[in-house]
Structures are given as C-alpha cells and as structure tokens.
Amino acid sequence: MSNELVISDQSLQVAGDDLRAGVGVGSSISDAPIEALPVEESRSQMLATSEGEKFVYGLERMGGFKTHIQRVQSAVAGMMADLGSERDQRAFMARFDNDLPEPVRYGLYEQIVIGLPTFSTPVSDEDFAKFTAGGEVGRNLAAEWGSMARENIYIIWMRMNYLKARIGNDGMRIFVGWFERLPTRSQSRILKFIATGK
Template sequence: MEGYIRDDLATANPDSVNPVDLLDWQDSRNQLLETTEGRALVDEWQSMAGFKTHLERVQTQARGIVNAVSEDRRAMRVFMQRFDDSMTEAARYAVYAEIADGPPSFVNPVDEDGLKKFGANQVGRELIDEWGPWAAEKVAAAWFRANRLLARMDDADALDFLDWFDDLKPNEAKTIIKSFVGD
C-alpha cells in the first residue's frame, strides 16, 4: 500500500514498526509525485477538496482493512505486499481513487436474481446473511463500486486487480467488500 502506509517495512525491525502506521501526508504526496501516475492522482485530489482530505480517507480505510484482515503484523505485511506486487501502479492508484470517492449515497436495490448471483459463492452468501434486510442495497452498492473501479482501469489492469481479488482468502474478500459498501 505504497505511498499511504509505511513502506520501510523491509528494512525496519518487524517488532518495532506497526505495518499500518501511516505516512505523513507530505511524505505520501512526495512519493506519489515521483511518477506520472502518482502526479495525476495528486492533481486530481488537489482539485477536489484537497490532497490531504482524500489521502486521509484512503489511509483510514486502508488501515481499517489491513487491521481487519489480521492482528498478526507479519500477515498484515504479507497482505500489503501482495497488493503492491499484484498490480501495476496505475491499478493501485485506481483503487486508491475509488476508496477516496467513497460509497454511493443512493443505489437502486438489486432484485432477487441479483441477490442469487451475488450469493453464488461462500463470501456472497455470508455477506447477504450478515446484511439481512439491507442486503439488496449493500449488494447494489458493492456492484456500483466494483463497476466504477474497473471503469478507471484499462483491460490489463482490471484483469490484474480481478486476479488479485480472486486470490484473496474469504475473510479478506469480505473485509474489502464490507469496507467498500460502508460497513
């Protein structure tokens, strides 16, 4: 989760650094400005309520996801490194931009067929059960965000992201989906 959460984990004493310690906003901005994709993200956020505001939203949500995935620092580092290594910089920044945009304020709930489709796997079934009467709205929000995220990526980046997502453990996938719908 380069540019947002500590990136010196490889050289740091594993017991002395919490992997979800946040980078200072200016350090994050400086790292992002080193690449074309990063500069584009900084410019986008700066033009919309300010870079720091969007960065803090992304850092908070990323930290929450990583903390929910595991309490073990090593497992946290593995999760974060797998995210960074599985996709291009452009794909990672598309994810960050989507996190910054937040969940939609309104969606049309899915119908029964939509619930069946979402619940076709273990993660979907468990989320539908957890969401209870709010499942139709939560599923619609999850699909809205997934479609908006994938629209930010070219085809190759979208495939990398989907491969990464498909390789997640069930608890990791649930955590991310719940975070994306505002749980």
C-alpha cells in the same frame, strides 16, 4: 445495474511505487506496528511517477491532497485491522504492491476518495441469487447484512463498474486476478469495505 460481480469461494468474476505512497504504511513484512507515512512523504513518493503525479494533482483539484490522502489512510487502516496480525497485514500490503500496477492502485485509492454512492437500489432476486450462488463469501455476507444485503450488493457492483471505467478492462482483469488469490477472509473484508466504506 449490471450484475458484473459474482462471488464464489475463491473468485470474484467480472464480465508504483508501493502501498506506502498511497496509504502511508510500510510494506516490508515484519511484526512492527503499522504507522501512517507522513502526508508530505506520501506526496513526494507519488510525484516521482507520472501516474502518481496525476493522482496527486487530481486530489488537489478535489479539495486538497492532505485532506483526501488522510481519509484514504484512515479508511484503509480501519479495514486492515480486521485482516489479522500486523504480520498478516504487512503480507497483504506486500501482495497489493507487488501484484497491482500503479494505475490500478491509484484507481482503487480514487474510489475510496469518491466514497459511497448517494443512493442504492436493491438488486433483483436473480441478481441476489447470482451473488450468493458462488460460495461461502457471498452467502455469508448476504446473511450477515440481512435486510441490507440487496442494497450492499448493488453498491459493490456500482463501485466496481466505476473502478472498471477508471482502470479499463485490462486493469480490471489484473484486479480480479489479485482478488481471486486472496484468502476468503480477506475477500469478505474487502467486499464489506466496498459496500460500506468501513
């Protein structure tokens, strides 16, 4: 497994429409409750662009758009709940929409649909040290995960390699730039989500 991800305090280093269409929630900043966008409305918004159309039809081939988009909505809602107030969540979604181009967003959604790998191998001492050496995010996650830390780090690296294969080097640079600008609390929650699917 390549060790392409190294976590530092403000850094994740890697050698379309809006989020409403993808996960079914509004992106305007307010304190109103976040609600899932109906599946058919999400589908219609996605079909308005060629990239969204590819994503929709890809999900149809994988067993049905409705099943998969609801899974994405549910998974993201669970992660978002830990990012702070509803206003904080909406601000996060607005940054997601504004900073990440459509191909990157759909690549991320696709990784949620694909889910966790069916196996993981603990990373080496050297790779574990690289993950934890950069700052508090890596160190805190490793401490929190305890005996599962090495497997979770492997899963993060594996899933990021899959994402990079899907969105390419330029897309990955954009994703990493977005990630680096997030508060450490958000970085930590996203990495937990990548590692555990929850």
